[in-house]
Amino acid sequence: MEYVIRYFSELYYLVGEMAPWLLLGLVFAGLLKVYFPQKHIDKYLGKSDFKSAVNGSLLGVPMPLCSCGVIPTGVSFFKNGASRGATNSFLISTPQTGVDSIFATYSMLGWPFAILRPIVAFTTGIFGGVLTNLLIKEPPKVVAPPVNSKFGGFKIDAAKLGKATETCADDSCGCHEPPKKNSHPLLLAANYAFVELLQDIAKWLILGFLVAALISVLLPPDFFSMFKGYGFLEILVVLAASIPIYVCATGSIPIAAVLLMKGVSPGAALVFMMAGPATNVATITVIAKTMGKKSMFIYLASITGGAIFFGLLTNWLIPADFIMSHMNHLMAHGEAHEMFPKWVGIASSVILAVLMVSGYITNRIQKNKKMTAEKFQTIKVEGMTCSHCEASINRNLSKLDGIEEVLADKNTSQVNIKGSKINLPEIERIVVDLGYQYKGTI
Secondary structure: OHHHHHHHHHHHHHHHHHHHHHHHHHHHHHHHHHHOOOOOHHHHOOOOOHHHHHHHHHHHOOOOOOOOOHHHHHHHHHHOOOOHHHHHHHHHHHHHOOHHHHHHHHHHHOHHHHHHHHHHHHHHHHHHHHHHHHHOOOOOOOOOOOOOOEEOOEEOOHHHHHHHHOOOOOOOOOOOOOOOOOOOHHHHHHHHHHHHHHHHHHHHHHHHHHHHHHHHHHOOOOHHHHHOOOHHHHHHHHHHHHOOOOOOOOOHHHHHHHHHHOOOOHHHHHHHHHHHHHOOHHHHHHHHHHHOHHHHHHHHHHHHHHHHHHHHHHHHHOOHHHHHHOOHHHHOOOHHHOOOOHHHHHHHHHHHHHHHHHHHHHHHHHHHHHHHHOOOEEEEEEOOOOHHHHHHHHHHHHOOOOEEEEEEEOOOOEEEEEEOOOOHHHHHHHHHHOOOEEEEEO
16 A cells, blocks of 8 residues: 555656646747748758758757657658658657657756756757768659749649649658638637647646556665676666657656666767657667668667767766756655646646647547538558547548548548548558558458
8 A cells, every 4th residue: 555655646746747748848849849830841841962861850849749740741751852862861750759748848857957958869860860861872752843934845724733733831750730721820729739749749648647656666766786886787788678768758757867867877878868759669670671671770760879978978968966956856856856836736737638639539529529510431550659540540531532520530540431432452552551450340
């Protein structure tokens, strides 16, 4: 009974400390999504050069996408003309951090980690992109003739090109469906932050809290002391443990904080926050399938190699005492050491919980109403893990002739399709090309 009480006490404390910063991070994520849209960004990623690798990493660092959410985004970039190097750079840097996780990192680990984390993500992204460009030579791109110009003696009219000239102007990454024309930008930002994004990271965030509290209660304080003095071995142990474990960038923070309190070095904690969010079976499989095995191996080598390098560098340059001195919330539970008054943490925790539950219920109700009101043909698609996956399926299948509406549901692994002409072989091809598993009709 004592362990149960300690567990829920630790869980309560962790949630209360992170909730205010999570809400603030979600607000910034929503504003970033609306006022810095992703349309047309593929034009900055098209070449196999250093600049494209930098652009890919630069775009990825602030985006609040987990490694499952980045899959359709990266695949869409690649299929719309982005080079393998720029795409790999984006795929490496994006899941390691985001505007939401930066705020949450500051709340639990202090400003040194909050600054270090995006720098590491940016650097490893560039390294992976440049390495991809050096090791994989892409065939020259076929440049389309200018619209309304003469080509081969014939005049090309943009008005007659139709769908052939579509380049995903609404949303080049395929992450979200086009917003309603009359929607206010702030409403769109709130919907993205507190419904779409929060629903994407909710289960991984909850898992991160549960695991962190469990580690805090069950792991002896001196468990990692046996690795002290063996910096490289300690980092390898944490790296080996973090690769198969999937948590989002934000969900990895409380676990890293508890590991630090249990004796893990700052470099090893950084390794966990890098490799945990960026590596999982789904991401690795899709990269290998869409971009080739060479790109996949470079992806893994960049993350693991970068984690080891920056982990060792962090331990060498930053003393553990310096890191611990900035973890104000872990130094003492007294109110004098807390970043916010207790009532702010409690109120934020309640708001966060209400938003998670209400967002889930709202999504379920809307989809159920849609299904009962109209006739759809249902197919089973496995591999959808977030709203980005759903939107990618919806957008790409909706482009097919005869398809009127597509409604994907990650919770049931079902895609409901309505239209006068439903070409199942073509639908299967698109689903597989996007990196998901087509399992036939239901």
